Amino acid sequence: MKRTSVGLTAELIEEISREKGEPRWMLEHRLRALEIFRKLPMPRFGPDLSELDFSDISYYLRTVEPVGSWEELPEEIRRTLEELGLPEAERKALAGLGAQVDSEVVYRSILAEVRAQGVIFEPMEEALKNHPELVREHFMKVIPPEDNKFAALHGAVWSGGTFVWVPEGVEVAIPLQAYFRMQTQGVGQFEHTLIVAEAGSSVHYIEGCSAPRYTKAALHSGMVEIVAKEGAHVRFTTIQNWSRNVYNLNNKRAVAYAGATVDWVSGSLGSKVTMLYPSTILAGRGAKTENLSFSFARNGQRLDLGAKAIHLAPDTSSRLVSRSVVQGKAKNVFRGKLYVAPEAKGAKGHVECSTLLLSPEAETETIPTLDVRNHEVEVGHEATVGRVSRDQLFYLTSRGLDEAEALSLIVNGFVSPILKEIPFEYAVELKRLLEMSFAEAIG
Amino acid sequence: MGILEVRDLVVTVEGKKILKGVSFSLEKGKIHALMGPNGSGKSTLAFALAGHPDYPVEEGRIFLNSEDITELPPNERARRGLFLGFQYPPEVEGVRLREFLRLAAANRHEHFCEFQKLYLESLAYFRMDELGDRELNVGFSGGEKKRSELLQMRVLRPKVALLDEPDSGVDVDGLRLIAAGIEEAARLGTAVLLITHYPRILEYLPISRVFVLDDGRIVREGGPELAWEIERSGYEAVRG
Numbered sequence: 001m002k003r004t005s006v007g008l009t010a011e012l013i014e015e016i017s018r019e020k021g022e023p024r025w026m027l028e029h030r031l032r033a034l035e036i037f038r039k040l041p042m043p044r045f046g047p048d049l050s051e052l053d054f055s056d057i058s059y060y061l062r063t064v065e066p067v068g069s070w071e072e073l074p075e076e077i078r079r080t081l082e083e084l085g086l087p088e089a090e091r092k093a094l095a096g097l098g099a100q101v102d103s104e105v106v107y108r109s110i111l112a113e114v115r116a117q118g119v120i121f122e123p124m125e126e127a128l129k130n131h132p133e134l135v136r137e138h139f140m141k142v143i144p145p146e147d148n149k150f151a152a153l154h155g156a157v158w159s160g161g162t163f164v165w166v167p168e169g170v171e172v173a174i175p176l177q178a179y180f181r182m183q184t185q186g187v188g189q190f191e192h193t194l195i196v197a198e199a200g201s202s203v204h205y206i207e208g209c210s211a212p213r214y215t216k217a218a219l220h221s222g223m224v225e226i227v228a229k230e231g232a233h234v235r236f237t238t239i240q241n242w243s244r245n246v247y248n249l250n251n252k253r254a255v256a257y258a259g260a261t262v263d264w265v266s267g268s269l270g271s272k273v274t275m276l277y278p279s280t281i282l283a284g285r286g287a288k289t290e291n292l293s294f295s296f297a298r299n300g301q302r303l304d305l306g307a308k309a310i311h312l313a314p315d316t317s318s319r320l321v322s323r324s325v326v327q328g329k330a331k332n333v334f335r336g337k338l339y340v341a342p343e344a345k346g347a348k349g350h351v352e353c354s355t356l357l358l359s360p361e362a363e364t365e366t367i368p369t370l371d372v373r374n375h376e377v378e379v380g381h382e383a384t385v386g387r388v389s390r391d392q393l394f395y396l397t398s399r400g401l402d403e404a405e406a407l408s409l410i411v412n413g414f415v416s417p418i419l420k421e422i423p424f425e426y427a428v429e430l431k432r433l434l435e436m437s438f439a440e441a442i443g
Numbered sequence: 444m445g446i447l448e449v450r451d452l453v454v455t456v457e458g459k460k461i462l463k464g465v466s467f468s469l470e471k472g473k474i475h476a477l478m479g480p481n482g483s484g485k486s487t488l489a490f491a492l493a494g495h496p497d498y499p500v501e502e503g504r505i506f507l508n509s510e511d512i513t514e515l516p517p518n519e520r521a522r523r524g525l526f527l528g529f530q531y532p533p534e535v536e537g538v539r540l541r542e543f544l545r546l547a548a549a550n551r552h553e554h555f556c557e558f559q560k561l562y563l564e565s566l567a568y569f570r571m572d573e574l575g576d577r578e579l580n581v582g583f584s585g586g587e588k589k590r591s592e593l594l595q596m597r598v599l600r601p602k603v604a605l606l607d608e609p610d611s612g613v614d615v616d617g618l619r620l621i622a623a624g625i626e627e628a629a630r631l632g633t634a635v636l637l638i639t640h641y642p643r644i645l646e647y648l649p650i651s652r653v654f655v656l657d658d659g660r661i662v663r664e665g666g667p668e669l670a671w672e673i674e675r676s677g678y679e680a681v682r683g
Contacts, residue, residue: 394490398517400521400550
């Protein structure tokens with residue numbers, strides 16, 4: 001196993017870049033990002049990150065050589081991926097799969113029809129070699145390193161991830177998928193996903209994460225950038241189930257040009273601390289975004305989530321919906337932010353946050369920010385907090401359901417407006433996860 | 444011994460003794476009426492029998508099919524064939540009636556095909572085809588809630604059904620439907636305890652036994668004529 005020295009230095013950055021055989025501009029980008037990282041302060045809001053020690057994280061590591069087929073994968077990794085139901089998903093002819101083990105994409109398969117449509121679906125490193133100009137044109141343009149400390153960190157040490165480019169007018173019929181996993185304790189993952197959908201095209205990208213338990217804190221700070229050109233439609237689905245020692249601090253942002261639609265569907269289950277605020281910049285007339293989020297915070301977890309819509313053009317619309325469930329001593333925060341620029345006449349925006357608390361110690365906070373700079377808009381906000389009542393529980397158990405089943409049914413019902421938006425096999429897995437979790441909690 | 448035997452039941456709720464030693468017995472395939480004025484402890488009895496954690500049994504025993512179920516949690520009682528039709532069924536958002544009932548039926552070891560058949564048939568029976576895909580009790584009218592409770596009973600086929608005021612808030616047509624459902628259940632072997640303070644529904648049903656609960660005790664027990672006596676003379680007269 002090759003492992004870089006612990007700690008974050010210019011020498012490390014140069015080593016990563018040399019190892020990957022990157023072009024000069026990328027090395028310069030990394031070094032610039034490192035400088036910015038050093039200057040920027042930690043986030044001034046959100047969860048306590050004081051236990052995060054940047055000098056105690058490995059920034060680049062490769063455990064397995066890239067392989068081309070499922071059978072070539074080492075048995076241990078294959079087994080873990082199988083437990084996630086991957087081969088089945090594969091059989092269902094999903095468009096392709098990049099399973100990221102540690103920091104390299106080791107396995108991928110792309111269906112011939114997708115390639116035949118001219119779609120590029122490649123590991124970032126390969127795309128950098130095969131399509132340098134296309135990558136350079138878009139890489140970290142939606143989220144520059146200056147944006148925040150973790151964006152800068154990501155810019156300096158990013159590794160792995162996926163590049164997707166969909167030609168004009170092409171509709172990718174089947175979702176593209178990638179799975180990300182961490183293997184060794186203390187390992188950070190900084191995968192970069194860049195999706196460029198040319199005018200009139202459409203694509204659905206699914207990112208699912210699940211990781212075994214570690215004994216030491218790990219940092220995950222990925223980045224997703226989406227460019228949806230005129231009339232394009234991009235849907236990005238993420239399900240995150242990191243182990244409970246992971247700091248999951250991500251940057252996700254899209255730009256939607258005239259008539260384009262970007263949809264985010266995010267499920268947050270795992271991690272110790274998560275900060276995640278998928279955002280869409282509605283840059284062209286009539287651009288739309290829908291941002292659906294569900295989360296399940298359990299004992300000791302702190303999930304700081306949100307969604308943003310930045311309306312910069314006329315007749316743009318956004319809908320931000322969240323459903324949060326909090327169990328045990330955990331806290332969930334949802335920040336719903338709408339910004340409507342003076343020129344965005346006729347914009348429509350709606351923020352809706354609901355929380356279900358399953359225990360007296362469970363905490364929730366909803367922080368809506370509506371910053372509206374013109375009067376020709378329709379914006380609305382609603383927030384609700386509910387608890388599972390003893391009467392509901394008794395009602396369901398009096399029909400023969402045990403308490404875990406009853407809770408799971410209530411919670412599933414609560415998140416169903418979001419759950420119905422995610423692919424079937426994930427919904428099934430999620431239901432199972434919820435049941436297991438309640439059975440565990442009730443004992 | 445009856446299918447349900449209740450012996451000297453004492454139940455205290457929030458420090459107040461509501462049931463002060465209640466005993467009675469239900470027969471398989473028979474319809475029994477439990478009557479009593481408001482506040483006499485009828486709903487407390489229903490909750491305590493079904494195992495509601497807020498209505499703990501302090502003294503006495505409950506036997507279902509000769510098994511002591513006094514200490515069992517609600518779901519275990521249900522699995523052994525006890526059913527409670529709620530007076531005020533709670534709303535459960537996002538959970539569809541069909542989905543909920545399928546889970547409940549699975550716990551009763553019903554085969555899925557059998558469930559599906561019985562479920563669809565029962566929707567038609569209670570004229571609630573349009574309610575099957577709605578969220579559980581959400582936005583149901585009073586009458587719809589009562590029919591939904593009866594539908595659940597019909598699908599779950601309990602040994603003992605405790606029905607807490609299935610007649611309140613129901614119009615005449617609804618009442619006939621509910622009475623028919625109760626009669627059918629009894630015909631198929633269910634022992635029914637019909638809890639009501641209003642004898643109107645009893646006109647539609649063959650009642651085998653009437654219990655009168657007052658101030659936490661069964662004060663009278665008799666045949667169907669007892670119900671008419673209450674209708675004519677009120678509870679004051681039957682208190683004795």
